[in-house]
Amino acid sequence: MSDGRARGDSLLFLTDAQLRRGIEAMFFAYRGFTADPDRILDQYEYGRAHHRAIHFINRWPGTTVNNLLAILGVTKQSLNRVLRTLIEDGLVESAIGTRDRRERHLTLTEKGRALEAELSEAQTARMRDAFRRAGPEAVAGFRTVLEEMMDEDLRRLFEGVA
Amino acid sequence: MSDGRARGDSLLFLTDAQLRRGIEAMFFAYRGFTADPDRILDQYEYGRAHHRAIHFINRWPGTTVNNLLAILGVTKQSLNRVLRTLIEDGLVESAIGTRDRRERHLTLTEKGRALEAELSEAQTARMRDAFRRAGPEAVAGFRTVLEEMMDEDLRRLFEGVA
DNA sequence: CAGTTTATGTCAGCACCGTTGACATGAAGC
């Protein structure tokens, strides 16, 4: 209904049909994206929430709980449940801040880095294959569209942290 | 990116850093991708599972329960819980098959189509904006990479159904 | 026709991970 046929070919990529294909592509691709790490997490009796925490602690070692909350977009109660088990299991270390003693600075232990590496390897393997088959130009387009789809604040976060 | 640089540069898009950026882009973009419909679903006391069912029933009216199970990749118990409420609430109609009376053919009612349209509108609005800002070439790349990231069987499903 | 397989529905129970609300502690800041 809202396709721009009258305006010529240049907007054909914005037809409802194309947009629906985009939506379904996101849905199916995200399933693939999480499938490999999910299988590994099962073996350790962890879930996706643990993966996300581990990923971002690895990314920004020494980050605070509040930072992590903002990145993950969950409540502190949710995060804490996950964080507690990771600390108990010796994957994450929580250090009292020196400048501000209220803060807890989170880092991965050796054991935590090992699991991070295992998860990361599984996930990047699939992405590497996809990137290689798609080629650099497609990858650039992929990232451009994804960035445009993010919420404003998340995009700034994403770009700012490179 | 299609400049004639030395071959050494051509694989820079496959570095670990680039792949990690790709992973995070997927994570943040998927959040944006689901945010708008999630807000609407909350108002109706439905969840993402309902959205997915509605989406694919709308996509393939008359599809059977078994088909839907394959597409959604969940157990029949999970799907049934969702489907039951949708039928009870008068959004979905379940019709006994004529050729094979064991099958149930699922279609959206008027009310179901209305919710589908509302959800779809919210989700395509964001994607349309993202597509428009990114441009047709980026969109092509986006879809290429996503297809490459899908599992084999899902890709066939995705391509087959256009 | 009898036996098997298929499509579907349903009950019960469990796990994960999101939520809200309430409350506690210790540290920082005015």
Next chain:
DNA sequence: GCTTCATGTCAACGGTGCTGACATAAACTG
């Protein structure tokens, strides 16, 4: 010293995955 902030924790609930078991009706098969 009062307030605010960062964090942790308890309790309860909701949505949506899962497994396992069982039921029914229809189709298929020998």
